[in-house]
Every structure is written in structure tokens, then in C-alpha cells.
Amino acid sequence: MDARLITNTAASGSWNMAVDEALLESAARQGVPCLRFYQWHPATVSLGYFQSHRDRLQHAASLHAPWLRRPTGGGAIVHDRELTYSLVVPDTFRLPPEQWYRQVHEALLAVLRQAGVAARIEWNAPARSGPPSFLCFLRRGRFDLFVGQHKMLGSAQRRRRGALLQHGSFLLARSVLAPEVPGLADIAPGVSTDVQTWIAGWSSILEERLGWRFYPDEISDMEKQKAADLCELRYDSPLWNLRR
Amino acid sequence: MPEPEKLWYTETHEWVHLENDGSQQIATVGITAFAVEQLTDIVYLELPKVGRQLEAGEEFGEVESVKAVSPLYCPVSGTVIAVHDDLPNHLEKLSQDPYGEGWMIRLAVRDPQPLERLLTYEQYQKQCAEGA
Numbered sequence: 001m002d003a004r005l006i007t008n009t010a011a012s013g014s015w016n017m018a019v020d021e022a023l024l025e026s027a028a029r030q031g032v033p034c035l036r037f038y039q040w041h042p043a044t045v046s047l048g049y050f051q052s053h054r055d056r057l058q059h060a061a062s063l064h065a066p067w068l069r070r071p072t073g074g075g076a077i078v079h080d081r082e083l084t085y086s087l088v089v090p091d092t093f094r095l096p097p098e099q100w101y102r103q104v105h106e107a108l109l110a111v112l113r114q115a116g117v118a119a120r121i122e123w124n125a126p127a128r129s130g131p132p133s134f135l136c137f138l139r140r141g142r143f144d145l146f147v148g149q150h151k152m153l154g155s156a157q158r159r160r161r162g163a164l165l166q167h168g169s170f171l172l173a174r175s176v177l178a179p180e181v182p183g184l185a186d187i188a189p190g191v192s193t194d195v196q197t198w199i200a201g202w203s204s205i206l207e208e209r210l211g212w213r214f215y216p217d218e219i220s221d222m223e224k225q226k227a228a229d230l231c232e233l234r235y236d237s238p239l240w241n242l243r244r
Numbered sequence: 245m246p247e248p249e250k251l252w253y254t255e256t257h258e259w260v261h262l263e264n265d266g267s268q269q270i271a272t273v274g275i276t277a278f279a280v281e282q283l284t285d286i287v288y289l290e291l292p293k294v295g296r297q298l299e300a301g302e303e304f305g306e307v308e309s310v311k312a313v314s315p316l317y318c319p320v321s322g323t324v325i326a327v328h329d330d331l332p333n334h335l336e337k338l339s340q341d342p343y344g345e346g347w348m349i350r351l352a353v354r355d356p357q358p359l360e361r362l363l364t365y366e367q368y369q370k371q372c373a374e375g376a
Contacts, residue, residue: 049306049313050288073288074311096282098310125285125310141311157312161256 004034005203005214013044013068013079014235018227019219020086020167021071021158021234026223027088028162035206035214036086037199043080043177046070048136048156052244058134062177069241071234072156072167075136080175081183083195085202086167100166101143101155107209108153108170109145111201117188119147137171137181150182170198248277248343252319252359253368257282259343260319260362262353269353271320273304277342278372283309289332291348296324300361304349319362322351 008019016038023034045067047053055076056063062078087104089095095103105121112119125142133139136154145153155168171183172193185193192198207214219227234240251259257279261272280286288308298304298318305316327349331337337345363371 048308048311050290050308071313072311073308073313097312098284101310155311157310159312159314161315161317 001210001212002032003207003210003212003214004032004036004217006034006036006217006219007199008036008038008219010039010041012042013040013046013066014231015227016040016084017046017068017070017235018230019223020088020165021230022219022223022226023086023088024158024160024163024165025226026220027090028160031090031092033087033089033093033212034217035203037195037203038084038086039082039195040079040084042066043078043175044068045076045078045177047076047241048072048074049158050244051076051134053242055134059178061179065177067241068235069243070156070167071158072165073158074141074154074156075132075139076134077136077154077169078175078178078181079169080177081171081173081185081193082175083170083172083198084167085170086165088163088165090163091161097157097159097164098143100157100164103209104155104166104168104206105143105145105153107205108202110205111198112145112147112152114201115191117147117184117191119145119152121145135178135181136169137178147184147187150187152184172198249365251343251365252362253365254317254319254362255371256317258317258319262320269355270325271322271351271353272347273319273349273351274342274347275307275316275338276368277339280338280342280346283307283312283314285309286335286338289335289338291327291329291332292324294324294327298322298324298351316348318351320351320353322353324349325352326350 045062047069122144126140137151153170158165173183173185257276286309291305300321302318303315304318
């Protein structure tokens with residue numbers, strides 16, 4: 001099975017979310033999976049789809065940063081010194097949706113272990129105790145990836161008829177906008193934080209695990225147009241971002 | 245509410261109960277026990293407002309479970325006449341009584357309904373057994 005592999009330079013949060021949604025529509029229409037890697041500029045806070053924008057007041061360090069609402073669930077993420085991936089998979093791949101968390105997280109686990117980092121995956125759903133933390137990286141969920149006690153990779157999904165979008169954030173280093181959350185460089189000093197190295201290793205192991213063959217690709221003109229429309233309709237719009 | 249055997253179903257795991265109320269047909273809609281089990285831990289639910297016009301196959305709400313947001317699809321076309329507003333605060337009802345207290349919306353059905361798009365209980369059971 002051939003699958004698209006897109007590596008983008010850093011872009012605004014609204015553009016990144018709009019592109020992910022445009023790729024989701026393409027996957028549903030064309031039946032081709034796509035793996036994309038990207039970063040965010042400027043540093044931006046993304047809220048989980050069901051989070052209230054008022055919850056931002058709980059987190060002083062990121063209060064003045066740009067922010068938006070993601071199409072996916074979970075908690076807030078400070079996208080600063082991190083690498084984001086997105087994976088869109090057509091429904092024709094009949095894997096239970098939760099198993100995509102496992103596939104992507106286990107692939108990064110293998111790359112981390114190759115780099116000498118003692119990482120692990122949370123296999124069980126931890127019992128809920130009290131209201132969830134504002135930040136995704138202070139929450140514990142099934143399939144989350146940890147180094148020591150610190151979560152390094154968290155993912156979330158948007159499911160729709162025809163395809164599934166999963167995206168997630170791999171923390172490379174601590175951000176001044178979320179000083180309570182360390183990244184890889186803070187707990188495994190000396191390990192590379194070069195994003196191209198991680199992209200190459202991660203995509204290569206995923207290719208092997210899934211039996212796919214990634215080919216380098218770009219966002220098509222039609223997808224760019226769709227993303228521009230989605231920026232206006234949703235990710236740059238107060239109607240979307242302030243809806244809760 | 246009638247037993248699950250007397251309901252209609254969608255391929256996307258919604259159920260619908262159709263009944264006649266005078267000259268009007270009323271549809272009550274929810275999600276199936278299979279869907280609730282597959283979604284595992286539902287933490288948020290959003291439902292539409294009364295008065296919304298919906299087409300069969302259109303999204304009428306959304307749920308979040310295990311950090312995944314999933315749409316709910318309307319089985320029939322019509323106007324929303326009642327919403328189970330209390331349900332998002334009592335999500336346990338979805339697993340305890342998905343075909344009764346777990347109802348989500350009621351619609352005044354717009355005629356004629358394309359019922360051939362819906363599944364019978366037997367057809368839906370077969371779909372679930374096949375792992376769809």
C-alpha cells in the first residue's frame with residue numbers, strides 16, 4: 001500500500017489545523033492514507049475540542065500566547081518546542097480506531113529505545129480522579145508514551161464517515177509557555193532534538209509496522225484551497241474558537 | 245420504549261424508533277449498546293437545539309471518548325422537537341439504558357422517509373458481528 005508522506009515547515013496554528021482537516025477529507029474521498037509532520041510558528045496553544053476557552057485562565061504561563069480550538073479531543077497543548085504529526089486513514093483500513101494510537105506510539109517508542117532512551121507506553125486506562133488537568137501533558141491516558149514519569153507523546157482523534165484523523169505532539173524540550181512540562185532534551189540530555197532525524201526514524205518504523213510504502217508528497221492545490229476555507233470558517237473564527 | 249428488536253438502525257450505530265402521533269410521525273434517536281461499548285469511556289456529548297432542521301445522514305451531535313471526537317448521524321429527515329438536555333450531565337445513562345433513558349433527540353419526521361437506508365435489528369446485528 002502506498003501512502004503519502006508530507007513534511008511541512010512551521011506554520012500558524014490555524015493553517016496547521018485546517019490542513020489536517022483538508023487531508024482528512026482527501027483520505028475519505030481518495031482512500032489513500034497520509035502521514036504529515038509539522039511545527040507551529042508562532043508558538044500556539046491548542047485546546048481540545050470540548051474544552052472551554054475560559055479554562056485558559058487556569059494556565060498563566062500560556063495565557064498571552066495565540067490559541068485555537070482543535071477538531072480533536074483531549075487537553076490543551078502548548079505547541080512550541082515540539083514536533084507534531086498527523087495521520088489520516090481511510091475507513092477501508094479496518095483497524096479499531098484506538099489501535100492507531102498504539103501503532104504510532106509504539107513506532108516512536110522503538111525509535112526512542114534505539115536512541116538509548118528508556119521510554120514506555122501506558123497500556124492501561126488510568127482510573128479517573130477528579131477533574132482532568134488543563135494541559136494534555138499533565139493527563140494520563142491509555143497508549144500515552146512516557147520517559148520516566150513524564151509524558152512525551154500524546155495523541156487525539158477526529159473520526160468521521162470515511163476516514164479518521166489522528167494527530168499528536170512529541171515534546172522535544174521545555175517551553176517557557178508550559179514550564180511545568182519537561183521535554184526530551186530536559187530528561188534525556190545529549191539525545192538529538194533534530195526534527196529531521198526523528199521524522200526519518202519514526203516514519204521508517206511506521207512503514208515497516210504497517211506494511212506501507214511512503215512516498216514524499218505535498219499538499220495539493222485543492223487541499224490548500226480547502227484549508228484556506230477552513231481557516232476562515234473555523235480555525236480563525238471566534239464562532240469556532242469561542243464556541244465553548 | 246420498545247425492545248431493540250423493534251427499532252431501526254444506521255450503519256453508523258444510531259437507532260431510531262418511529263411512531264405515529266396523530267397525523268405526524270415522530271422519530272426518537274439514540275446510539276446503540278454496541279456503539280457505547282466500542283466508544284468505551286464517553287466524557288462529553290453535544291446535542292442540537294430544538295427547532296433545527298436535519299437531513300437523513302447529517303451530523304446532529306458529537307461525542308468524545310478516549311480523546312476521539314466522533315459525529316452522530318441523523319437516521320431520518322425532520323425537525324428537532326425535543327432534546328434530552330440532561331443526558332450530557334448523566335452520560336452513565338448511555339451504557340445503563342441506551343434504548344430508553346439514553347435517548348438523545350426527537351424529531352417530527354418529514355415525509356416520505358427513505359427507510360430503505362436503515363437496517364433492521366437482524367441486519368444491524370449481522371453488521372456488528374462482522375466487526376463493522
